[in-house]
Amino acid sequence: MQTEMSFLIDSNVVIAAEPFNGQLEELQPVVSTFLRIAGEHGHKVYVHPATLDDFKETADRVHREQNLAAYAKYPALHEVTVPQHVLEVFPTPRSPNDDRDSRILAALDIGAVHFLVTNDSKLRQRAARLGHESRVLRPDDAAAQLATWHPGAPPPPPSVEAVKTYELDARQPIFESLRDTYADFDGWIAKVKTESASRRAWVVRAADGRYEALAIVKMRDTHPVTVGKDAIKLSTFKVADFAAGRRLGELLLKAVLRWAAEEPGRPSELFVESTHERLLDFLPEFGFTMVGAKDATHLDEQAWVKVLDPPAGADLDGLAHHIAYGPPAIRAGQPIFVIPIIPKWYEDLFPDAEVFGPSGAIPLPGTDPEPRAHGNAIRKAYLCRSQTKSIPEGSTLLFYRSQGGRTGDGGVVAAGVAEMSHKSTDPIETIELSFKRTVYSEEDVADLHQDGTGVLTILFRHDRFIVPPWPREVLVAHKVVTTWPQSITRVRDQEGIAWVEHQLNAWP
Known part of the structure; x- marks a missing residue:
């Protein structure tokens, strides 16, 4: 199956692809990668007349002419009437920029293209309000996902390494922007290193040793809102x-929250203070709430708080509970499904797993396909040819890794919380729903859809690994299943439900 996908790029993406006066835009490398892969594999990239109108307003004449020339390199979509429900996601009265954005969203809404590629956070948020969150990509997401869709030799998955703060290498390039943030960077990093007993740090390293991602936690600090x-x-x-576009932010956040879940005596809330637009766009997706400015002298720096322990009487439904307080956080009373998954897909979806089966076996190099880095995200997609028609939102998912030729290695190895599901015989529908978070290649999706078979797409959030895993004999003994699961199976026995919820410390 050769699936031709179409992408609509907006002004900031067009500009990023074209150096002006010898200056490269920050997004230029990922935009160039995206355009190159799209061109190599026959995908269509379009612009919209709204972008042409935007470029016509460029103040500098030379820059305006270059932008118009860049626009002319791409085929343009035709205008469509902007429906009322699209206009409703914009403020009243609309600005000229809002009017242009509404025309772009109308094209996405009507299905003129499969995906919109933009670095505009407001445009992404408005698309999500229209129900198109899965079809809007940042440029780095688009580049990374197309690389996954058309794999050559997939890179090995990144791994998070816990380090002592005194081991941090302040010469690493990742610290360069922090030098601009802190008036006395050298004093700050020296303090971080000497306070290793009260701080924690995690890094993701590239093959050449560079830090691709970094997180530092101060284990106890003054709450940004509540006095005392x-x-x-x-x-x-x-x-x-x-390293953008590889879900390393989600990978790092998993490590931080996993540490917090197991740290005795730690405070019940976690907070971040930042002005970084990408981070502020990221935090609400994982249960952080903006509580105000850092202080009166830093009005542009927002403080965001995440509650780690549900307060007494917390009564959110399954998915909302997980987002607000996890991962890990499971709500009792939700449907529970056991989902069998073969070793290949388990290792692709969960490359940061601590063990691969009840025996604790780790595959020998070369015995299983190379896992793909996007499996490190919290938000994932699982595709299968199941007879099950749907999985309700908020359901608890238990991923049962099949034996894969290793006797006795079948067992539940990971838990998740369902966001949504959809079954379709149309590969385009499957692609549009899962592409943004998929580890599946074009060939994988084609195989799943062979002979017109319906494919169930499950969007879910990874809650935790089950360590040690629950082997089949234990599941049978506690009436979770009656035998090894060969297809998606709902847990219906009340004794089995109670056992699972107890093991997961589900909130009542």
Whole structure:
């Protein structure tokens, strides 16, 4: 199956592809990668007349002429009437820029293209309000996902390494922007290193040793809002520009929250203070709430708080509970499904797994396909040819890794919380729903859809690994299943449900 996909790029993406006066835009490398892969594999990249109108307003004449020339390199979509429901996601009265954005969203909404590629956070948020969150990509997401869709030799998955703060190498390029943030960077990093007993740090390293991502936590600091209360401070949380688009932010956040879930005596809330637009766009997706400016002298720096322990009487539904307080956080009373997954897909979806089966076996090099880095995200997609028609939002998902030729290695190895599901015989529908978070290649999706078979797409959030895993004999003994699961199976026995919820410490 050769699937031709179409992408609509907006003004900031067109500009990023074209150096002006010898100056490269920050997004230029990922935009060039995206355009190159799209061209190599026959995907269509379009612009919209709204972008032409935007470029006509460029103040500098030379820059305006270059932007118009850049626009002319791409085929343009035709205008469509902007429907009322699209206009409703914009403020009243609309600005000229809002009017242009509404025309772009109308093209996406009507299905003129499969995906919109933009670095405009407001445009992405408005597309999400229209129900198109899965079809809007940042440029780095688009480049990374197309690389996954058309794999050559997939890179090995990144891994998070916990380090002592005194081991941090302040000469690393990732610290360069922090030098601009801190008036006395050398004093700050020296303090971080000497306070290793009260701080924690995690890094992701590239093959050449460079830090691709970095997180530093101060285990106890003054709460940004509540007087006299302590909170954990996520003081540094950064992904290097050269590593953008690989979900390393989610990978790091998983490590921080996994540490917090197991740290005795820690405060019940975690906070971040930042002005970084990408981070502020990221935080609400994982349960952080903006509580105000850092202080009266830093009105542009926002403080965001995440509650780690549900307060007494917390009564959110399954998905909302997980987002607000996890991962890990499971709500009792939700449907529970056991989902069998073969070793290949388990290792692709969960490359940061601590063990691969109840025996603790780790595959020998070369015995299984190379896992893909996008499996490191919290938000994932699983595709299968199941007879099950749908999985309700908020359901607890238990991923049962099949034996894969290793006797006795079948067992539940990971848990998740369902966001949504959809079954379709149309590969385009499957692609549009799962592409933004998929580890599946074009060939994988074609195989799943062979002979017109319906494919169930499950969008879910990774909650935790089950360590040690629950082997089949234990599941049978506690009435979770009656035998090894060969297809998606709902847990219906009340004794089995109670056992699973107890093991996961589900909130009542």
